[in-house]
Amino acid sequence: MARSFPMNAWYAAAWDADIKHALFPRTICGKHIVMYRQANGHVTALEDACWHRLVPLSKGRLEGDSVVCGYHGLKYNSSGRCTFMPSQETINPSACVRAYPVVERHRFVWLWLGDPALADPALVPDMHWNNDPAWAGDGKTIHVKCDYRLVVDNLMDLTHETFVHGGSIGDEAVAEAPFDVTHGDRTVTVTRWMRGIEPPPFWAAQLQRPGLVDRWQIIRFEAPGTVTIDVGVAPAGSGAPEGDRSQGVNGYVLNTMTPETETTCHYFWAFARNYRLSEQRLTTEIREGVAGIFREDEIILEAQQRAIDENPDRVFYNLNIDAGAMWARRMIDRMVAREDSSATLQAAE
Numbered sequence: 001m002a003r004s005f006p007m008n009a010w011y012a013a014a015w016d017a018d019i020k021h022a023l024f025p026r027t028i029c030g031k032h033i034v035m036y037r038q039a040n041g042h043v044t045a046l047e048d049a050c051w052h053r054l055v056p057l058s059k060g061r062l063e064g065d066s067v068v069c070g071y072h073g074l075k076y077n078s079s080g081r082c083t084f085m086p087s088q089e090t091i092n093p094s095a096c097v098r099a100y101p102v103v104e105r106h107r108f109v110w111l112w113l114g115d116p117a118l119a120d121p122a123l124v125p126d127m128h129w130n131n132d133p134a135w136a137g138d139g140k141t142i143h144v145k146c147d148y149r150l151v152v153d154n155l156m157d158l159t160h161e162t163f164v165h166g167g168s169i170g171d172e173a174v175a176e177a178p179f180d181v182t183h184g185d186r187t188v189t190v191t192r193w194m195r196g197i198e199p200p201p202f203w204a205a206q207l208q209r210p211g212l213v214d215r216w217q218i219i220r221f222e223a224p225g226t227v228t229i230d231v232g233v234a235p236a237g238s239g240a241p242e243g244d245r246s247q248g249v250n251g252y253v254l255n256t257m258t259p260e261t262e263t264t265c266h267y268f269w270a271f272a273r274n275y276r277l278s279e280q281r282l283t284t285e286i287r288e289g290v291a292g293i294f295r296e297d298e299i300i301l302e303a304q305q306r307a308i309d310e311n312p313d314r315v316f317y318n319l320n321i322d323a324g325a326m327w328a329r330r331m332i333d334r335m336v337a338r339e340d341s342s343a344t345l346q347a348a349e
Contacts, residue, residue: 004149004262005029006335007114009224010124011258012268014109015141019043023067025058027260029113033100034058038065044078045111047098051082057097106130108256108268114339125226129252129272136277138287139254139270144298146305148225148257148265149329154297155227155255156190156219156324181323186331190219190324196236202289203233206249206275212236213248219324223331229253249275253290263305269294 011028013035018024024035025048032048034057048056050069060070066083067076074095075084082095101112101119106127112119129135144151179192194215199207207213214237218230234240234248251273258266271290276282308314318326 003336003340004147004332005259006224006332006339008112008118008339009114009335010103010110010112010119011225012108012256012266013045013111013258015268016104016107016109019109021062023058023060023062025056026266028111028266029259030261031113032056033111034067035102035109036062036067038078042078043102043104043109045100045102045109046076046080047100049097050074051095051097107270125222125228125256127226127228127254127256127270129228130254130270132272134277135252135272135274136279136283137251137270137272138283139268140287140291142267142269142294142298143260143264144267144301145264146301147263147308148259148267149332150301150304151255151257151265151267151297152221152225152227152328152332153322153325154301155229156188156221156328157321159321179321181327183327183331186223188221188324188327188331190217192217193241195241199233203249206251206273207233207235209235214238214240216240221324221328221331223328224335225257225259227255227257229255249273263309267294 007029013026013028013033014024019035019037021037021039026033026035033045034048035043035045037043044065046057046067048058050057050071052069052072052074055069055071057067057069057076060068062068063075065078068074073084073086074082076097077083078099080097080099082091085091085095101116103110103121103124105124107130108127110124130137177192177194179190182189196212197215199213199215203213203215213233213235215233216231220228220230230250230252232245232248232250234245238244238247240248251271254270254272256268258268260266269290271286273286
């Protein structure tokens with residue numbers, strides 16, 4: 001089976017608050033990794049396998065900023081270099097484990113699992129709303145038993161809201177409204193405006209004003225696994241489609257999906273808003289409400305993955321609504337193909 005994810009990319013590995021001065025194992029893109037926060041606050045990410053006998057280092061312990069293997073006591077510093085071996089003074093110079101490039105940004109810890117020479121922090125996806133003082137919000141992590149690309153598909157086509165989330169954010173307008181799709185080298189944008197509609201329950205509660213609304217969903221994919229969705233409503237005719245959102249309410253649904261294996265993923269999400277910023281209760285209520293909405297997605301996606309596993313030769317049919325997801329998949333495929341081509345050239349040299 002062809003690999004579904006590129007390695008030369010930044011992937012969210014954890015929320016920054018998840019990583020403390022303790023060993024935190026996680027599997028990303030099929031690789032076992034152990035993370036911890038050093039005394040200086042920096043995050044270390046090491047291959048989770050002792051050089052000596054491949055026992056997971058996460059089964060050991062921390063001693064200062066060094067990891068001590070729980071099997072024979074070999075010690076590794078934060079660069080992955082072995083600094084101690086039992087019963088001998090000479091340390092084998094090859095005794096090391098891989099250390100992965102790490103960047104902390106937008107409340108996430110990002111790892112680069114491919115060629116470290118290509119690990120440019122400027123390539124970390126833009127999710128600044130997650131810690132921008134002009135926005136308030138919070139999120140969670142979901143472990144989804146499906147190919148991460150199925151989550152991307154789900155987010156790139158919000159038509160499903162009408163049918164999966166009808167009691168909260170979905171209504172008939174989402175399925176029927178026209179949309180535009182544009183793309184760049186690594187991004188795809190799907191724009192949908194719904195004018196003069198009844199607001200669904202969630203947005204009616206946020207706007208707190210009776211009457212029809214103009215609603216927008218502007219979905220932006222950044223390869224290989226990040227989707228930010230600019231969403232909101234404003235009183236119908238108040239100028240939101242023309243750029244004046246001042247009378248409305250605006251949120252960003254922030255999503256970044258990290259492959260664990262070919263058929264499981266870590267799904268990091270948050271909802272940030274630009275209204276009623278000081279109301280922590282609202283932050284909590286929205287977070288829990290969105291968690292319930294995403295639980296509905298999780299059930300559908302895991303059922304879809306089970307069906308795919310049972311029908312490995314089935315080819316998907318595409319509708320007009322799949323245009324954004326199709327472009328996203330093309331970009332992912334191109335990234336993987338470039339890596340495979342580069343590896344073939346290097347092997348031939």
